[in-house]
Amino acid sequence: MTDITAPPPPKPILTAMKRQRVWLASATILAIIAALSPSQATDSATFIASALLSTGPFLALSVLVAAGAGATGADSLIARAFTGSTAVMVFLAALAGGLSPFCSCGVIPLIAALLTMGVPLSAVMAFWLASPIMDPSMFLLTSGVLGAEFAVAKTLAAIGLGLLGGYTVALLMAGGFLTSPLRDGIGNGGCASASVRAPKPVVWHFWSEPARLHRFKREALKTTLFLLQWLVLAFLLESLMLAFIPAEAITQILGGQGPGPIALATLVGVPAYLNGYAALPLVGGLMTQGMAPGAAMSFLVAGGVTSLPAAIAVWALVRPPVFLLYIAISLAGALAAGLAFQVWTMG
Structure with a gap:
């Protein structure tokens, strides 16, 4: 007898579409653009390919580190490197983030790897917030x-933002909040990973054991596809914003004291994406026309950390409370x- 109270089984097509919804969203947007403006569709596709090529080394390295750490059991060693005094750990993470050569999207694969390895969210957040704002080449160009x-x-703003985020998260975690920052299906859902709870001996030559080699391949493919689908969508939206939203129009209203x-x-600066390097000459020109120095600083800091492509990638990784x-x-x-x-320049 059929149980009428039981929910109907999921339809294979709907299940497949749900799993591929990000790819479908990208394909749908690109198809609409192609119908309305074939040249823009070509430009967007070219932009995506170029952005993926530039981000590719960071993506590949992060995937290899994450998959290799899981296959060898070294993820427990990496996690233990981020243990000890929270104050020191957050400070070092913010300092490293302010000096690292990662952009707002390029840092996402590394963050995913750190969180799935069990690195505390407080240290990860400190690095996450500081990293996109400044790096050595950006410092020279900004100068x-x-x-x-x-x-x-x-x-200093990059490091300060990292410290603010890291210590805020540390306080919330001490109160019992944010114990499971990752979304379901990413890693094992939190900063207390299985490798940390039950550490096992590290096997560096993991390819000599079929089970570990299989795990490496499975995790590398899973992580690559997950990050790739969100990066493609992020870069597609970035290309459209650059094409249809004039940066000059966004920043013309930011002058005055x-x-x-x-x-x-x-x-x-939150929804408006400007490449960090491309933004500098524009902001410099606007400052000569009367844009407030403090407004220039806040625009570059906010835009670097929370641009729409970066926000999409963050949303894909973490639960809504962490994202907010x-x-x-x-x-x-x-x-x-x-x-x-602003106070400093006026003084």
Whole structure:
């Protein structure tokens, strides 16, 4: 007798579409663009390919590290490297993030690897927030375009934002919150991974054991496909924003003095994507036309951390509370950086 209370079995087609919804979204958007503007579709496809090539080394390295750590059992060693004093751990992570050569999207694969290995969210958040804002080449270019004072202040803002995020998360975790930051199906769902709870001996020559080699291949493929689908969607949206939203129009309203333009620049910097390097000459020109220095700082900080492509990638990795906290800390940190730099320049 059929149990009428039992839910109907899922349909294979619907199940497959749900699993591939991100790829379907990208394909649908590109198809619509192709129908409306074939040349823009070609430009977007070219942009995606170029962006993936530039991000590819970071993606490949992160996938290899994550899959290799799981296959060898070294993930427990990596996680233990981030144990000890939270204060020191967060400080070092923020400092490393402020000096690392990762962009807002390029850092995503590394963050995914760290979280799935069991690295505490407080340290990961510190690195995550600081990393996209500044790196050695960005420091040199910022010094040349906006001046050494601006470059130093932006570096301090990156480290400060990392510290703010790391210590905020540490306090929340101490209160019992954010114990499972990752979404279901990514790693094993939290910062207390199985490798940390029950560490096993490390087997560096994992390819000599079929089971470990199989795990390496499975995890590498799974991680690559997961990150790739979200990066493709992120880069597609980035290409459309660059094509249809003039950066000059976004930033023309950010001049003047006082906290108003700084707050507005912080909000505008969240959805408006500007490549960090391409943004510098534009912001420099606007500053010569009257854009407030604090507004320039808050715009670059907020845009670097929470641009739409980066936010999409973050959303794909973590649960909504962690994502909302990431956005809130970014907004607060960018606003504080802008206000502080404005006071400094006026003094």
